[in-house]
Amino acid sequence: MANQQPTSGNPRVDIAYRKKKNAEEMRHQVITFALMIFLTLVAFAAVGYADFSGWFVVPFILLLAIVQVIFQLYYFMHMSHKGHENPQLFLFTGVLVGAVTILAFMTVIWW
Amino acid sequence: MSTYAQKKGFGATIWDYLTTVDHKKIAILYLIAGGIFFILGGLEAVFIRIQLAVPDNNFVTAGQYNEILTMHGTTMIFLAAMPLLFAFMNAIMPLQIGARDVAFPFLNSLGFWLFFFGGLFLNLSWFLDGAPDAGWTSYASLSLDSAGHGIDFYALGLQISGAGTLIGGINFLVTIINMRAPGMTYMRMPLFTWSTFVASALILFAFPPLTIGLFFLIFDRMFGSNFFDPTMGGNTILWEHLFWIFGHPEVYILILPAFGIFSEIFATFSRKRLFGYSSMVFATVLIGFLGFMVWAHHMFTTGMGPVANAIFAVATMAIAVPTGIKIFNWLFTMWGGSIKFTTPMLWAVAFIPSFVAGGVTGIMLATAAADYQYHDSYFVVAHFHYVIVGGVVFALLAGTHFYWPKMFGTMLNEFLGKITFWLFLIGFHLTFFIQHFLGLMGMPRRIFTFLKGQGLETGNMISTVGAIFMSIAVIVLLINIVITSVKNEKVGNDPWEDGRTLEWALPSPPPFYNFKQLPLVRGLDAYWIEKMEGKQGMTPAEPLGDIHMPNNSIIPVIMSIGLFIAAFGAMYHNEHSWGIPVLIGGMLITLLSMFFRSVKDDHGFHIHKEDLLEDEDKGGKA
Numbered sequence: 080m081a082n083q084q085p086t087s088g089n090p091r092v093d094i095a096y097r098k099k100k101n102a103e104e105m106r107h108q109v110i111t112f113a114l115m116i117f118l119t120l121v122a123f124a125a126v127g128y129a130d131f132s133g134w135f136v137v138p139f140i141l142l143l144a145i146v147q148v149i150f151q152l153y154y155f156m157h158m159s160h161k162g163h164e165n166p167q168l169f170l171f172t173g174v175l176v177g178a179v180t181i182l183a184f185m186t187v188i189w190w
Numbered sequence: 191m192s193t194y195a196q197k198k199g200f201g202a203t204i205w206d207y208l209t210t211v212d213h214k215k216i217a218i219l220y221l222i223a224g225g226i227f228f229i230l231g232g233l234e235a236v237f238i239r240i241q242l243a244v245p246d247n248n249f250v251t252a253g254q255y256n257e258i259l260t261m262h263g264t265t266m267i268f269l270a271a272m273p274l275l276f277a278f279m280n281a282i283m284p285l286q287i288g289a290r291d292v293a294f295p296f297l298n299s300l301g302f303w304l305f306f307f308g309g310l311f312l313n314l315s316w317f318l319d320g321a322p323d324a325g326w327t328s329y330a331s332l333s334l335d336s337a338g339h340g341i342d343f344y345a346l347g348l349q350i351s352g353a354g355t356l357i358g359g360i361n362f363l364v365t366i367i368n369m370r371a372p373g374m375t376y377m378r379m380p381l382f383t384w385s386t387f388v389a390s391a392l393i394l395f396a397f398p399p400l401t402i403g404l405f406f407l408i409f410d411r412m413f414g415s416n417f418f419d420p421t422m423g424g425n426t427i428l429w430e431h432l433f434w435i436f437g438h439p440e441v442y443i444l445i446l447p448a449f450g451i452f453s454e455i456f457a458t459f460s461r462k463r464l465f466g467y468s469s470m471v472f473a474t475v476l477i478g479f480l481g482f483m484v485w486a487h488h489m490f491t492t493g494m495g496p497v498a499n500a501i502f503a504v505a506t507m508a509i510a511v512p513t514g515i516k517i518f519n520w521l522f523t524m525w526g527g528s529i530k531f532t533t534p535m536l537w538a539v540a541f542i543p544s545f546v547a548g549g550v551t552g553i554m555l556a557t558a559a560a561d562y563q564y565h566d567s568y569f570v571v572a573h574f575h576y577v578i579v580g581g582v583v584f585a586l587l588a589g590t591h592f593y594w595p596k597m598f599g600t601m602l603n604e605f606l607g608k609i610t611f612w613l614f615l616i617g618f619h620l621t622f623f624i625q626h627f628l629g630l631m632g633m634p635r636r637i638f639t640f641l642k643g644q645g646l647e648t649g650n651m652i653s654t655v656g657a658i659f660m661s662i663a664v665i666v667l668l669i670n671i672v673i674t675s676v677k678n679e680k681v682g683n684d685p686w687e688d689g690r691t692l693e694w695a696l697p698s699p700p701p702f703y704n705f706k707q708l709p710l711v712r713g714l715d716a717y718w719i720e721k722m723e724g725k726q727g728m729t730p731a732e733p734l735g736d737i738h739m740p741n742n743s744i745i746p747v748i749m750s751i752g753l754f755i756a757a758f759g760a761m762y763h764n765e766h767s768w769g770i771p772v773l774i775g776g777m778l779i780t781l782l783s784m785f786f787r788s789v790k791d792d793h794g795f796h797i798h799k800e801d802l803l804e805d806e807d808k809g810g811k812a
């Protein structure tokens with residue numbers, strides 16, 4: 080037998096438990112998928128509806144986009160699972176650094 | 191010696207190093223390449239000091255001075271300090287966490303070769319119409335105006351080597367997260383591993399802004415865009431922000447691993463557990479985090495306004511707190527320890543006052559209102575040399591002596607080591623201490639000469655004398671290396687006798703698979719714990735079994751050469767018709783080798799249990 084390098088997040092859980100978990104997972108994915116389609120339709124509607132001003136539409140669809148990203152990360156890319164603490168840490172740090180940069184550029188350079 | 195490393199011819203050795211994916215050999219490559227660039231950058235520094243030794247000197251022309259100054263800074267930061275730190279990270283970090291290699295050995299080699307060809311490209315500028323001359327910061331209004339191809343060499347060369355650094359950083363992150371030996375929890379990791387981890391995270395977040403800035407510069411200069419040209423709607427300050435969002439974390443990328451090396455040395459030669467281990471870890475992470483919030487302290491005088499200046503001033507001063515925690519922890523580590531003044535320990539002890547001096551001037555500079563006086567004067571030059579030389583270079587020299595036996599199996603001569611230390615220490619303070627006062631007297635930085643009768647003569651002369659001391663010190667070190675290598679007296683696992691961490695449990699140098707059986711880690715200072723219980727080595731965490739190893743590969747070299755060629759095409763495409771075909775051809779070489787690497791299955795090979803056993807019978811401990 081070859082020796083394996085140990086990796087973190089390698090849970091040896093039994094099959095029955097995993098099956099149940101997967102079914103639950105599937106249900107969540109279908110629900111979020113439907114929600115995401117719905118949100119996309121809302122975004123299109125907001126843009127298409129002529130009476131809303133740009134000052135409402137742009138922040139509104141940006142908000143919807145953020146919600147979509149969260150759905151994507153947590154339900155489709157399994158970030159809610161155990162063993163994803165490191166990716167989460169790095170993702171959020173990256174978001175933070177990016178946000179500080181954008182904030183500084185908006186206020187210091189271009190404002 | 192393992193049965194795999196038989197005596198080889200010269201050509202075979204070269205081929206072995208070109209294709210190697212072994213972290214220990216890549217470390218040696220980084221050490222050699224970084225060392226050569228360090229000497230090159232050092233020569234440039236000597237030229238600078240010769241030119242400034244006396245007033246109205248004409249050792250070099252103003253134009254040549256700008257080139258030498260720019261290449262000195264760029265070479266020292268990107269091609270010497272970082273690769274030399276990478277050498278130690280590669281050599282030691284996987285051993286410290288009990289891994290057989292880094293997570294992606296192939297990428298490790300790719301990272302090195304990208305750095306190497308990027309650096310080579312940058313330095314070829316000396317022979318092909320002129321080196322870059324807009325300072326290592328290459329501010330856009332200057333660099334867009336610079337004639338010739340100097341700045342193009344800068345932008346393209348740093349882009350290539352920067353990609354290598356980014357790859358290296360990500361590799362270290364994954365290695366530390368995934369490949370720790372059984373029992374090696376995060377809070378049992380040696381401090382050098384911790385600082386490698388945080389520095390790699392900084393690389394991950396800091397290099398993308400540089401990449402973007404460099405791409406903008408490349409497009410502006412070579413492909414007709416106007417990101418930084420205000421007359422065309424661009425913004426020249428944009429470059430400064432992008433550069434410093436990278437640049438300030440970069441100085442922490444350099445200093446944190448230096449802190450890590452010193453932490454190991456203090457604990458080892460005080461023969462005591464590192465004082466306040468968890469606060470050290472906390473301080474390292476905090477410094478890394480705050481390092482991203484302070485970049486604009488390099489731009490106080492650009493007219494950002496009082497609010498922005500105040501915010502960045504306060505954020506900058508906040509970094510002094512975790513830094514102070516570290517200083518006190520090192521002092522308390524020595525307190526009551528039974529100290530051995532070996533060469534590495536001398537460097538470590540001298541580092542504390544030198545670095546603190548640099549930190550104090552840092553706080554002075556961070557006082558935005560006062561910085562209007564200090565900015566762009568020799569005071570700033572004194573500040574950053576105190577932190578970079580007194581911190582990073584001291585650590586590199588200390589690390590060279592400390593880890594030399596682990597990397598090469600021989601011990602550098604202690605007597606010569608101490609001569610190097612004293613010469614360098616004296617030279618360092620002679621050179622840079624006086625520069626604080628030159629700055630306060632009004633000498634601006636980046637000038638190629640100064641006038642008589644302004645009170646600057648003595649200070650500059652002293653500074654030049656100091657540089658000579660440092661040069662002699664480096665020459666003594668080189669002589670030491672030659673003597674040691676010629677004598678070739680092999681040493682055992684733990685040549686300093688006080689090793690605490692896992693790397694000292696292995697032969698010097700370790701066999702290419704590092705650990706026959708992965709060790710079981712039972713606490714901080716894993717090897718020390720076993721030694722204190724009278725054990726010979728580590729307790730294995732797994733039965734003896736086959737070990738899976740990656741195959742060597744030449745593809746990283748080819749990929750890097752592809753980009754190297756493409757860079758020439760990009761640079762000359764405006765004046766030569768062959769530019770675009772060469773650009774495309776170079777990219778094709780890189781892309782095709784990536785494609786080849788992706789479709790070809792390379793499963794590596796196994797070292798069989800029987801061979802491992804046989805190794806042992808022959809007294810395989812080297």
Ligand code: HEM
Pocket residue numbers: 327441442444445487488506507509510513548549550551552553555556557561564565566570573574577578581582
């Ligand atoms: C307590 C920590 C530190 C503080 C408060 C600090 C503060 C500053 C400030 C305010 C400047 C800008 C001065 C000016 O241009 O007018 C500066 C420049 C600089 N610092 Fe620091 N610093 C600190 C630590 C470090 C460290 C650890 C390093 C490197 C290892 C470093 C490297 C540099 C460099 C290279 C420059 C000059 C960049 C250039 O203009 O070429 N500093 N520092």
Ligand SMILES: [Cu+2]
Pocket residue numbers: 437438441484485487488
């Ligand atoms: Cu800074």
